Amino acid sequence: MKIETFELERRQSVWENRVKFNLTESGVHPYKLTELLTPDEQQELLSIRLGYGQTNGSDELRKTISQIYGQSDSDNVLVTNGSSEANFVVTWSLLEPGDELILMLPNYMQIWGIAKSFGITVQPFHLKEELNWQPDMEEVKSLISPKTKMIAVCNPNNPTGAVLTEEVMEDLISLAKDANAWLYADEVYRGAELSNIESPTFWGRYEKAIVACGLSKSYALPGLRIGWLIGPKSFIEHAWSYHDYTSITAGLLSNWIANKALQPDIREKIFSRNRQMLRENLQILEDWIDQHGDKFSFIPPKAGGLAFLRYNFPINSTELTTKLREEKSCFIVAGDCFGMDNYIRIGIGSEKNYFISGLKLLSELLDELSLT
Ligand SMILES: Cc1ncc(COP(=O)(O)O)c(C=O)c1O
Structure with a gap:
């Protein structure tokens, strides 16, 4: 391919x-690590036996992630090798050749490349500088067809750093609902707001919403290669069986460190x-x-x-x-x-x-x- x-x-x-x-x-x-972990934690890390660990993510880490989002438990979470693996698994496990994917541009171009390679029709819509890097919802609407299987966004956006307004988020959800399409949001920059206000998540707004995030950007821990998907339980179960084919699991030590980094105070x-x-x-x-x-x-x-x-x-x-x-x-x-x-x-x-x-x-x- x-x-x-x-x-x-x-x-x-x-x-x-x-x-x-x-x-x-x-x-x-x-x-x-020395800036993140206490000396006792560093010692504890050294004594971990290097097995595979739980392949969909350690129970502790999935629970911690689900608590950050609310309206979920650990069965709503799949831990991946970076959010890039999350993007791959979503595209691969949900879209078939001939399906249409409505994709926000500009964007981190990973989903764009994978989808095209899989024979999925990519229908781009654009963030517009003259609209303060928001989309023109009429443009998005015009792309919906009976073949639309997913609307995918990157929010906050790479490369513009824009955050969708509440109104645009709700309009996207409502378009996805009408089309019975998945709404997929790569939210890997969420948490790195220039203000102190965390940007809103798509999670919990629609039963077919799936969110990706990870530790590489707003947590400043890209070397851990920890990302995750949060989505409906049936989808997470489905995605896990695809993840068995990609990397089996994220690293055991990274799971452990990630669970520390995601504790509310840290x-x-x-x-x-x-x-x-x-x-x-x-x-x-x-x-x-x-x-x-x-x-x-x-x-x-x-x-x-x-x-x-x-x-x-x-x-x-x-x-x-x-x-x-x-x-x-x-x-x-x-x-x-x-x-x-x-x-x-x-x-x-x-x-x-x-x-x-x-x-x-x-x-x-x-x-x-x-x-x-
Ligand atoms: C929007 C977006 N998603 C995903 C990734 C991949 O990040 P990682 O796999 O390190 O989580 C990047 C990296 O730049 C990105 O910009």
Whole structure:
């Protein structure tokens, strides 16, 4: 089975660990275990026997996750290897060739690529900058057909950092209900709000709503590779049997650490540290944009360690980001990865001085290319 290159991931995979300044990361500066666990917990971790563990996720972890959401118990939860595995399992287990998938764009392009490779018809709808990165619901409505099997969104959104309004969320649910379609929401950036207000979840609003989340972005723990699905019990049972074929289970140690990180007090500490870092860097970015006159414009992100900037000078986004990487060892994401030239995505979740250094290199390049 053929599959298109996943441009966003491929470019990041090759370069993110080889450059001096990686500003492609959309999460927040990752934790060390010593910052997360008490000395006693670190000792306890060392004594865990390395078996397989419970393959749909440890009972403790699934219970903890279900308690975060409410209206659920552990049988509503499947633990996966990152939310990327959750996206894969949902697409693979629910959609058949010939089905239609209505998909929000721009987006992390994983579901787009997998669905097309499986022979599913992808019907995109667009977040519109002129609508403050909200969709035009008439456009979504016009895509509904008897073959519509799922509406899939990424909320908060990668790459714009936009959060859907309550009204749009309810309209999407009502369209999904009328079409008897699944409503699938990748909510991996939920919790990384620039304000202190957690964005609303799609969970619990509709009996065919499924939500994915994980520890990679708003929890700043991507190295654990822990994600999850929360959905109706019959779907979770069904998805588990597909998960048996992908990776069997997420790592035992990661399950254990994830259960610590998701305890209410630790979760709050993580969110508050991350939001503080994001707010500080967003201010730095806004000042930097001001220094560049009208060359950049953007709608500040509401959530996530990312900012999606439109630029007003004549260079292709892949060319710009390649030059920055090759000449300055600084790496940002080209709008081309989202099919949107003349945009760049800059990660705002790194440590402050590192972030400032990366922005300086971008300024230097723009000067040298006489683009500012
Ligand atoms: C929207 C979205 N979903 C899923 C993923 C995959 O993340 P992970 O598998 O690390 O949870 C990403 C990564 O950038 C993402 O942006």
